[in-house]
Amino acid sequence: MKSTITDRRTTFTTLNGTEIHFVPFSWDEYQLARAGLMDEYRTRGELIDCPQYTVTFASGTTQQFDHNETTIKDVPPGTAEQDVDKVLDAQREMWLKYQDALKRFNAEDQIVLNEMVYEDSLGGIVLPSDTTWETRQTKRRIKIPTDPEEKRQHYINTVLLKGKSDQLDLLSTIVAVSMGVVKEADLEAVKASFRDQVWGDISGRLLGRQGPGETKNPPVGPMDGQPPTDIDSGAESVVINEGTI
Numbered sequence: 001m002k003s004t005i006t007d008r009r010t011t012f013t014t015l016n017g018t019e020i021h022f023v024p025f026s027w028d029e030y031q032l033a034r035a036g037l038m039d040e041y042r043t044r045g046e047l048i049d050c051p052q053y054t055v056t057f058a059s060g061t062t063q064q065f066d067h068n069e070t071t072i073k074d075v076p077p078g079t080a081e082q083d084v085d086k087v088l089d090a091q092r093e094m095w096l097k098y099q100d101a102l103k104r105f106n107a108e109d110q111i112v113l114n115e116m117v118y119e120d121s122l123g124g125i126v127l128p129s130d131t132t133w134e135t136r137q138t139k140r141r142i143k144i145p146t147d148p149e150e151k152r153q154h155y156i157n158t159v160l161l162k163g164k165s166d167q168l169d170l171l172s173t174i175v176a177v178s179m180g181v182v183k184e185a186d187l188e189a190v191k192a193s194f195r196d197q198v199w200g201d202i203s204g205r206l207l208g209r210q211g212p213g214e215t216k217n218p219p220v221g222p223m224d225g226q227p228p229t230d231i232d233s234g235a236e237s238v239v240i241n242e243g244t245i
Contacts, residue, residue, distance in 0.1 A: 009187070010022055010177065012169070012170050012173055012174075014160065014166045015162075015166055016162065018160055020125070020161075022121040022173075022174055024121065024177045025117065025120035025174070026178070027180065034112065037109060041101060047094065047097040049098075050067060050102075051066075051067045051072070051094055051095065051098055053071065067095065069095070072092065072095040073092075075087065117171060118153050118156070119149075126152070133158075133159050165195070168191075168194060169191055169195070172191045172194035175190075175194075176190040
């Protein structure tokens, strides 16, 4: 006998009262897919890892730091005056390559995540036999996809999830539950953070500035096979490794 989903964590209620049942996708599978995508970028020689600089302190100890938009513009101490422009140009070029690679990686990574959400978590949602919604959208000159899966996703996004907040909240809920968040308070915190990030990014684009949703790149391990480039950045000595995030 087929069981009925009763876990409230996997039941999402839209603003108009529609209940949507989902199942968590495999977070480990997503992480492996993400790592595989990153490996593809590295294999192509793309600068997907954030450039770093190594600071040598007076005690002789060293520590690595991620570059950012400010440090990448610093002129390394001890640089000959005739080399300043050359060094700064090299740093700017390196930073632009990293930003370009990261932007494309994030876009592809988002596609992978969306596929897992729609195919794995929301795969149980099927098109209704009642085609009233199609008649209504056609009347409004809306082009409905003919591909079955694209049409199903179109139905989910335009009929079941009418409000943008429903789309954001459902996505963040599915991701949070798949990550292993179980406490109600933690789930609400994740959803609030997700909304702030997305709406902050949107407001930033509309207003021509970065909104409160600005994100930082998480650190990962060093990239093998990339020779360090000697560049100074405001400390006693600095080595920039083109290859750690």
